[in-house]
Amino acid sequence: MRILHTSDWHLGRSFHREGMLTHQGVFVDHLLEVVERERVDLVVVAGDIYDRALPQVDAVRLASETLARLAASRAKVVLTSGNHDSAHRLGFGSDLIDAAGVFIRTDASRAAAPIMLEDEHGPVAVYGIPYLDPDTVREPWQLAARSHAAALGEAMRRVREDLTRRGGARSVVLAHAFVAGRAEEPVQPSDSERDISVGGVSIVPTSVFDGVSYAALGHLHGRHTLSETIRYSGSPLAYSFSEASHRKGSWLVELGADGVSHAEFVEAPVPRELALLRGDLETLLADPALAVHEGSWVQVTLTDPVRPSQAMERLRRRFPHTLLLGFESTAPVVGALPQGHGPMRRDRDLVADFVAELRGAPASEGELALLGRAVDDCCEDTDVDVLVGAGAASVEEEWAEVLF
Template sequence: MRILHTSDWHIGRTFHGVDLLTDQARVLDAIAALVAERGVDVVVVPGDVYDRSIPSADAVTVCNRGFEAIRDAGALIVATSGNHDSAARLGAGAAFSRAGGLHLMTTVAGIGAPVVLEDAHGPVAFYGIPYLEPEITRAQLDVPSARSHAEILDAAMGRVHTDLDARRENAPRTRSVVLAHAFVVGAEATGSERSISVGGVETVSASAFGGVDYVALGHLHSPQTLTENIRYSGSPLPYSFGERTHGKAVFLVDLDADGLHSVERVDLPVVRGLKQLTGTVQQLLEDDAFRDAEDCYVSAVLTDPERPVDAMRSLQTRFPFAVHLEWQRPDGADDLRYRDKVHGRSDLQITRSFLTDLRSEPTTGEIRLVEAALGYADRTGEDTAEVVALEQTA
């Protein structure tokens, strides 16, 4: 049996305010094309199908079309819910969708009730472990004292093993695949994932998944191999500039009669690249060295001596997908600790520096006003007529 492992679609997500639905539709089409090209039997999606618990109508349309394209390409689909999904909403109509080859496993009660598919070597049991919030699911899992994700996952895997052991009594060659949405010890976050910590304890051990032929993980956004049979496929698109160097991919997993036979990483096409650029507004607009960023999402660090006015509008004349910018003074003064910046300086010098950092060098009239205000602060109770007069003339 050939399985394609993908996860964390986050359909409906925006990128610095930019709608990604078109990009997401394109990458789902690429996954469907891969299914057809490589003869995939089952596509597994361990969570975060949507980016929000209540997805927009457009997001639902893109997701459904993606599912349809994968089914048309010849694969069944097994999916679980993640911490971004609403398990109840994603799983609504699960019994009906199962008839069409889409198996949505979103309930605690269903953890020990796998989807069982057959190949030439016998049955393969697919167990779906949705995102499990300890506070909400511990009673359902009969572990009322559990507080951590590790304790909850151990209880969930206990149900998996109970069912799998019973099946192997009748069909000893039953193979197993677990879909789980969790943060496993040893994996690396990218920064674009939402924290699932509860009391600071969000990680689980890879050893919890012992005795399973393949574990398809979701939640972290970069492809990672924890052990040969425990992997994160990562998200199909980058969702932060911290992911700009991550090649997005899926895993093709082949099971034979004895279990896991091989795993192949297949890189996904880059729908739109990410670039981080540094320079003045003029340099970014004129330098040919930045030509390859013109069709990418751009994050710019501006080094102009003074804060540029309407910089984003200017940059978007060349980089229409510029989505983020920040101004960094070229002298690097912003990197100094505040205590070091003010040590040994007068109140007037500190205030003048603050105004310069915030906007630009203050005018002579503004300096006179500051001097008067500082003087008044030192003469508590003194008549403010002088300050008022200076305000009117500054």
């Protein structure tokens, strides 16, 4: 049996306010091409079909079109709900949809009820375990601990019981969780993943999946091989700049008579590369080596000692898809204590230095007067600084003097 393992589609998600539906549609086209080209028998999608519990209409439309195309393909499909999905909404009508060869599993109580498939080597039991919220399943399952390990451990205990009754058929398990070899050595998550920790405990050990032919995991957005039989496919697209180094795609797994006989990673198309640029503004605008990133989504960190004026506008003339801009000035921190803890400085002096650091030029006398008045009005200390240019009746009048 040839299995294509994917997860974390997050249909409807944006990338720093840039719409991703078109790019997600390109991935769907790629997925269907792989199914036909590689003669895939089973597609498994391990959670987070949507990016939110109440997805936008266009995301639902893309999901519907995708499942219809998969139902018309040569492959069976099993998908589960993730922590971003609404289990009730995603699972609506699942019993009817089963008849089309698309099996949607969102009900924790059915985690040990497999979809039974056949190949030339005999039966294969496919268990779709949805995302398990420990608070939701703790009471009905009478869990001893409030943790993801306890919840998924109980689900897998039930799976193994079912497998025993079936005489040890080969098995595929879908799960959506934070799984790592050891709790003290977790796999590094990315910035686009939602924290699912409960009381600080989110990690599930790989030993939970002992005895399973293949565990298809979802939740982490980077691909990971925890063992030859336990893998994360990662998300098909990058959803944060922390994923700039990721290779996106799906696992193509060959399930033989005795379990996994082969696995290879099938890379997905990259609609737009990500680039992390760092340096002073003039260098970034002039460096010919950076021409390769002019069509990329770009995150820039400027190191100029003085914050440049209109930095984003100037960057976007060369890198039109610049989405994030940060500053890490090489100048001394404004307001930092001098070495040896010398005399403290007045609040108004710190504010004046802050304005000068941002502008690259000091405030005018009128602006200093207004800033001094504002600092003193915000301070309950009776020992206020002497106002520069005192005489205006109010802060509003001083603003008028500065502006007009």
